[in-house]
Amino acid sequence: MAQVQWQSVREYEDIRYEKCAEGIAKITINRPHKRNAFRPKTVVELYDAFCDAREDIAIGVILLTGAGPHTDGRYAFCAGGDQSVRGAGGYIDEEGLPRLNVLDLQRLIRTIPKVVIALVAGYAIGGGHVLHILCDLTIAADNAVFGQTGPKVGSFDGGFGASYLARLVGQKKAREIWFLCRQYGAKEALQMGLVNTVVPVEELEAEGIRWALEILEKSPIAIRCLKAAFNAELDGMAGIQELAGHATHLYYLTEEGSEGKQAFLEKRSPDFRQYPWLP
Ligand SMILES: CC(C)(COP(=O)(O)OP(=O)(O)OC[C@H]1O[C@@H](n2cnc3c(N)ncnc32)[C@H](O)[C@@H]1OP(=O)(O)O)[C@@H](O)C(=O)NCCC(=O)NCCSC(=O)c1cc(O)c2ccccc2c1O
Secondary structure (H helix, E strand, O other): OOOOOOEEOOOOOOEEEEEOOOOEEEEEEOOHHHOOOEOHHHHHHHHHHHHHHHHOOOOOEEEEEEOOOOOOOOOEEEOOEOHHHEEOOEEEOOOOOEEOOHHHHHHHHHHOOOEEEEEEOOEEEOHHHHHHHHOOEEEEEOOOEEEOOHHHHOOOOOOHHHHHHHHHHOHHHHHHHHHHOOOEEHHHHHHOOOOOEEEOHHHHHHHHHHHHHHHHOOOHHHHHHHHHHHHHHHHHHHHHHHHHHHHHHHHHOOHHHHHHHHHHHOOOOOOHHHOOOOO
């Protein structure tokens, strides 16, 4: 089965947010007239939907994609920050404040204890390219186009957008991508390890659902710990915190862990002697 019944979760202006009974959430950037470029409000809405998916214990996999094709027939995953609202100090929100709030979203995608899959049709460019990099997996349509534009348009993402990209494709290739601002097709992206697979564009969502359903058959705790472990290797103290948080979560689930709390509440000494020091 590679088709599901999507139910809208709540209404937004710049995105669509849906879930299905099988445990998948789908978040769609819905600004095709701007090649799905994000303004601060788009990011606020994306953040809100990702938070909802994080809190929903029925959801294990989140698909992130872009609406399309546009009326001109072109597809886009996301063309990065909306340059028409870029002002001094960031992208100007509805209150007139400059924002780089996509950085908050990047960290949420990175740490959410569920699997995030980017479904990329058409352009994944600039900050939109960085978003797919941050996703755990990327499924590309055969018409996908990847690239950074920062040095061309007076911007750069020196965080995950540079360092994690280099981990994915190697230092030389990452420097080429940023320094030359070229565009790369789906096949080339697959060859350089930037995406997991390439499918015909009309198969993109069905393939995403197939991957999601396969993941959803697996152990949620194993997957969340693995995601944190992959991150910990690269994310320093923040990565260790994330992995350690999962260890604490598991410890709280044990009888041994609750003995300490129970003893405190019963105003007695804890009896940890009953628990083995396993090899
Ligand atoms: C994506 C393209 C290569 C597509 O080219 P194509 O020829 O197919 O389409 P058009 O160029 O004609 O675009 C159609 C339509 O969409 C508008 N549009 C496209 N992208 C954007 C955009 N990013 N912002 C605003 N508007 C956009 C375009 O103007 C057209 O509108 P019309 O009204 O004229 O029809 C090509 O469009 C392209 O190169 N786009 C720009 C890509 C780009 O440079 N993105 C920004 C990079 S910087 C960034 O994203 C960024 C964001 C952050 O929040 C950061 C935060 C912290 C650090 C760094 C950040 C950062 O670098």
